[in-house]
Amino acid sequence: MILKGKTHRFKTPAGTDHDINTDYIISGRYKFQCEDNNELATHVMEDLDPNFYANIEKGDFIVAGKNFGCGSSREQAPIAIIYAGISAVIAKSFARIFFRNGFNKGLPLIECDTDRIDPADKLEIDLERGVINNLTKKEEIKFSAIPPLMLTLLNDGGMIEHFKKNKGFNIDG
Amino acid sequence: MWNNENNKKSSLGLNMVEKIMSRHTNKIVKAGDIAICDIDFAFGQDGTSGMIIDAFREMEAKKVFDPKNCAMILDHSSPSPIIGVSAIHKKIREFTKEQGIILHDVGDGVCHQLVPEKGHVVPGDLIVGADSHTCTYGALNSCSTGMGSTDVAGAMVAGKTWFKIPEIIKFVCNGKFPKGVYSKDLILYLIGQLTADGATYKACEYVGEAIADLSIEARMTIANMAIEMGAKFGIMESDEKTSAWLKGKTDREFLAVESDDNANYSQIIETDVTNLGPKIAMPHTVDNVCPIEDVLGKKMDQAVLGTCTNGRIEDFKVAAEVIKGHKVHPDVRFIIVPASRSILLQAMELGYIQTLVEAGAALVTPGCGPCVGTHNGVPSNGENVISTANRNFKGRMGNGSAFIHLGSPATVVASAIESKIADPRNYVN
Numbered sequence: 001m002i003l004k005g006k007t008h009r010f011k012t013p014a015g016t017d018h019d020i021n022t023d024y025i026i027s028g029r030y031k032f033q034c035e036d037n038n039e040l041a042t043h044v045m046e047d048l049d050p051n052f053y054a055n056i057e058k059g060d061f062i063v064a065g066k067n068f069g070c071g072s073s074r075e076q077a078p079i080a081i082i083y084a085g086i087s088a089v090i091a092k093s094f095a096r097i098f099f100r101n102g103f104n105k106g107l108p109l110i111e112c113d114t115d116r117i118d119p120a121d122k123l124e125i126d127l128e129r130g131v132i133n134n135l136t137k138k139e140e141i142k143f144s145a146i147p148p149l150m151l152t153l154l155n156d157g158g159m160i161e162h163f164k165k166n167k168g169f170n171i172d173g
Numbered sequence: 174m175w176n177n178e179n180n181k182k183s184s185l186g187l188n189m190v191e192k193i194m195s196r197h198t199n200k201i202v203k204a205g206d207i208a209i210c211d212i213d214f215a216f217g218q219d220g221t222s223g224m225i226i227d228a229f230r231e232m233e234a235k236k237v238f239d240p241k242n243c244a245m246i247l248d249h250s251s252p253s254p255i256i257g258v259s260a261i262h263k264k265i266r267e268f269t270k271e272q273g274i275i276l277h278d279v280g281d282g283v284c285h286q287l288v289p290e291k292g293h294v295v296p297g298d299l300i301v302g303a304d305s306h307t308c309t310y311g312a313l314n315s316c317s318t319g320m321g322s323t324d325v326a327g328a329m330v331a332g333k334t335w336f337k338i339p340e341i342i343k344f345v346c347n348g349k350f351p352k353g354v355y356s357k358d359l360i361l362y363l364i365g366q367l368t369a370d371g372a373t374y375k376a377c378e379y380v381g382e383a384i385a386d387l388s389i390e391a392r393m394t395i396a397n398m399a400i401e402m403g404a405k406f407g408i409m410e411s412d413e414k415t416s417a418w419l420k421g422k423t424d425r426e427f428l429a430v431e432s433d434d435n436a437n438y439s440q441i442i443e444t445d446v447t448n449l450g451p452k453i454a455m456p457h458t459v460d461n462v463c464p465i466e467d468v469l470g471k472k473m474d475q476a477v478l479g480t481c482t483n484g485r486i487e488d489f490k491v492a493a494e495v496i497k498g499h500k501v502h503p504d505v506r507f508i509i510v511p512a513s514r515s516i517l518l519q520a521m522e523l524g525y526i527q528t529l530v531e532a533g534a535a536l537v538t539p540g541c542g543p544c545v546g547t548h549n550g551v552p553s554n555g556e557n558v559i560s561t562a563n564r565n566f567k568g569r570m571g572n573g574s575a576f577i578h579l580g581s582p583a584t585v586v587a588s589a590i591e592s593k594i595a596d597p598r599n600y601v602n
């Protein structure tokens with residue numbers, strides 16, 4: 001799978017881009033109020049950047065530091081990101097429940113050093129080979145290739161679609 | 174192929190977690206591998222089961238893999254305080270009937286007490302739950318972990334799920350606990366050292382004489398809080414106490430796992446509890462831990478004894494002993510919540526409830542109580558709470574303008590007596 005788009009970065013009130021928690025991704029006040037995922041998506045990251053949703057072009061990436069997605073296990077977090085048109089999140093590390101939820105919902109999550117990626121850089125990502133090509137800076141960043149099991153989930157569009165198609169897991173493990 | 178002889182000490186160089194995962198995928202897997210593993214038990218609670226049911230329907234599934242090994246537990250907001258929650262409870266009751274799966278309804282207790290208490294866990298098991306503190310059953314030598322609702326729906330349908338086998342941090346805890354210092358103080362201390370993301374993607378293994386000396390209940394308090402360091406599992410060895418505890422709860426045969434002497438660990442942390450003192454996690458993060466001496470005398474408005482961390486029978490025993498001969502301070506609401514119906518019954522029989530209620534405590538229904546802030550004791554703006562729970566995040570108890578402090582049951586009760594953070598060592602003999 002090859003993904004292409006430009007990057008978006010955020011800062012929390014602590015002045016870093018570490019520990020962007022699920023409340024920042026989608027505030028708890030929407031999680032019980034919004035049944036419609038497209039509507040939910042319009043609020044993605046709004047407490048960190050109210051203009052973010054308006055600036056997304058389909059396929060764009062979110063780039064962050066350590067422990068992206070920490071906090072509650074709410075699945076509305078990856079859902080809001082996906083419905084906003086983001087095609088992958090690139091971070092130094094992810095909180096583990098978010099990591100699972102991301103792949104299960106069909107959102108690729110890439111772990112690598114993100115220090116050299118600036119806002120609005122244009123990237124091309126090869127998930128199978130594990131390479132980010134920064135077209136703006138003309139440099140490559142390598143990451144551990146996404147394991148086949150998770151690629152299968154992603155290619156099927158997440159766990160629900162995978163189960164619908166296969167009546168369960170159809171992956172060698 | 175996995176050979177069950179390998180569960181005991183072997184020359185394979187595997188830790189307990191790798192052994193449990195290997196056994197459940199029938200081949201040897203090590204940290205970093207990704208595998209699809211069979212699971213023994215899966216459950217959700219009332220805050221997550223609604224979405225499990227939705228995902229189950231979207232998957233167009235017809236049946237869960239094994240009804241007697243799936244459960245839904247109404248504990249977080251129970252009895253229901255509002256119409257919306259009542260509707261979710263109703264939906265869950267109907268689904269459990271339709272599928273023939275286990276339902277624990279209002280008043281039965283907290284999921285993380287009920288799952289082990291009802292005999293759903295034995296050593297060597299692999300369990301998933303749609304609640305982040307599912308790691309509690311590591312105290313029974315099992316791998317158990319919290320996941321999102323879609324994940325648990327998948328596990329209920331397929332009887333298996335995917336795992337990345339975690340690296341493991343080994344905590345060697347030596348020494349003897351001093352009087353008035355408990356397993357809660359040890360885990361708060363360790364979380365303070367390692368920080369909230371110190372074990373992300375990893376598992377924790379707790380060994381040493383200080384752990385061996387603890388009861389299963391006290392071990393559960395430690396395993397329960399592995400997630401507060403970001404860990405997937407918090408596992409302990411199985412011993413005679415484990416077998417004795419399981420007796421009468423289940424007649425399933427089990428094979429405990431032991432780490433090999435040459436097992437791999439990403440880190441080994443040694444601690445001695447001999448000089449450990451009571452600890453407090455200050456607002457608003459669990460790793461914001463200090464010795465009680467630093468904050469003695471801080472005014473408290475509410476005290477809470479209970480939750481899946483410290484709502485067990487020996488916690489009630491300690492609480493009753495501390496409060497005996499004293500009264501709850503008139504400026505404090507002291508809320509007590511047994512973790513399950515059977516703990517409530519036992520605590521009544523042993524007179525603990527009588528002692529606590531006579532002293533001024535307010536008893537609420539077994540379950541999560543005020544822990545997550547949906548009911549049963551939401552603090553007011555600017556108020557200080559001291560609780561035996563596992564989380565003190567801003568807003569956790571339903572009010573973002575309140576301040577939550579965490580400590581052991583003895584510390585909480587001493588503080589309820591004095592209406593300020595108080596040293597429990599002055600109350601235990």
Ligand code: SF4
Nearest residue numbers: 283480481541544545
């Ligand atoms: S008692 Fe608190 S931490 Fe435990 S399951 Fe209930 S809400 Fe979660």
